[in-house]
Amino acid sequence: MIIYPMTMERANLLNMAKLSIKGLIESALSFGRTLDSDYPPLQQFFVVMEHCLKHGLRMKKSFLGFNKSLWGPLELVEKLCPEAAEISASVRDLPGLKTPLGRARAWLRLALMQKRLADYLRLLITRKDLLSDFYENSALMLEEEGAVIVGLLVGLNVIDANLCVKGEDLDSQVGVIDFSMYLKNDIDDYRSEERNSQIASILDQKNYVEELNRQLNSTVHGLQGRVDSLEKSNSKLIEELAIAKNNIIKLQEENQQLRSENSLILLKAQQHLEVTQGDVSLERDTYKQSRQGLDEMYNEARRQLKEECQLRQDVENELVVQVSMKQEMELAMKLLEKDIHEKQDTLIGLRQQLDEVKAINVEMYQKMQSSDEEMKKKNDVISRLEEKTNQITATMKQLEQSDKDLLSQTRTLAMSFVKCASTDTEHQYKLVKDISF
Template sequence: MFLFSEFYENYAVMMEEEGTVIVGLLVGLNVIDANLCVKGEDLDSQVGVIDFSIYLKSDEDNHDREGRNVHISAILDQKNYVEELNRQLNGTVSSLHARIDTLEKSNAKLIEELAIAKNNIIKLQEENHQIRNDNAMIFMKAHQHLEESDTDLESARVQHEIELAVKLLEKDILEKQDTLIGLKEQLEEVKAINFEMYQKMQCSEEEAKKRDVNDGQDGKSTQMSACRKPYEERLSSEVWIWYSKCQAEDDHARKLQLKRQISSSDVES
């Protein structure tokens, strides 16, 4: 059609689709016997000369042809630009498709990794819960063991205090027994001295009786007896007071020991 447009007008028959059909039919003929004049209206008579000037382009149309050529060049340039832009867009679309495929693969991989991470998180949470339970059980056992240890330490401390108090009490009792033994020895010595003085007094009395058997001798004997009696009473009272004091201290220490044992038994219970 672009080739025909150089030689025919836009409204010519050859520019139409029927022109192509007519050309095909003419090619199939061997001889054309008649001349057709399509200029006039009378087609019955033959025309000796056929003027085809109206169907051909003249030199006056060169200016229009150049304008058309410029227009066609602009259209071709636009076509080339559109084709180039289309190729660039196709390349961009291809790269985008490739990027989409890559992103889909990355997304699928990330989904798999996310599922694996979720499973790992669930496992770690279960392990954490189990470890917390184990730690709580260990803490309870340790606390119970610590309480038992504290109870044992308290019992041992009370037992040690009791043993220490018993030892101190035994030591005090031993000291008091030693003191009592010493006092008994002193008392025996005093008794021996008294007995010796009594014997000496009797000897003196006998000698006095031998020397003088008068009433003055009786008065002397009575005077000596009177002097000896306050001495014996004072010595006996001092020994008895000291022994009573030791006995009272011993009773007080036993009472304190009994109170400690009672308080210790209350603490253990």
């Protein structure tokens, strides 16, 4: 079976990382105090981590030549996690650092003190699309060994580190792994097994506490986000409420203005209505006067018609008595009846005209409250009524003249009948006298 060099290198680095992390945790628990920069296991841990992160790193060309820089991939962490921006800003502000390697070493120390080294590297190895720009395809950070090392780094959260990065010369340090620290005898192995069991229980408790802390932090962040969203929505609602109040004030002002305009319009309408009512009352009085005159004319015509009917009846009675006397008298009576029927038709026509006049008067009364144009139309109707009244008066005069002519004709016929008749002279004379009223 062929074992490729890169695979063997990854396996060796993984084993060294396991030994380094295990020895650091055991020594820290047995040491019993906060670790500083001079603690050898801690120094060896940073050397091992530096070798692991450098494995498979691409060569970058610069104006000074080719170099391998860890600062490039570590600088990506602040883009993936905003909380890491504080560490990157602190590293950039350190005055003693001049090389990218020194910045990368300072970043590892600050992340360890913050107890977020495992979290930051976990975010980094999940973005292999970004790491492929800095590492070869078979690099440790792109393979499973990188994920295993990141998982082992979680155990470092049980230790506390107090490192002075500002005064330390990180640019010129030489990273050499001291294998003598990891070579132990059997007694140490036995003691280490006991300590391993203790460390395992402590790590389990620590992991539980750390996981619980993460959940609480995520819950707090979620609640904070909801509070922020509620504050934003509340501010928006307050702004909308202020806008709504301003709109209400504007609408109230417009309503008040409209009410004032409405009151003015109502006052003008009432004044116009009063003027119109005065005009209507005047027109009504005029109409009543004209109607009274028409009623008098109608009563007079009706009285005359009644008298004429009575006279016609008398004449008919007399003529019926004289029918057998002379055929000329019958002819005269027929002519008289014909004329009387024509007069009746004329009277019926006059009645119809009077009905039309009444209908026109009703229409005038209904249209009395319309505009000025309708008033002009009323004046036209009144003029037509006056013309019709004049026509009716002329017709009545013609009827009176025709009655007189008819009576004269009747009288002439009666006289001729008297001359022809030889009997009942006195009776005929009386008849002629009655007819010549």
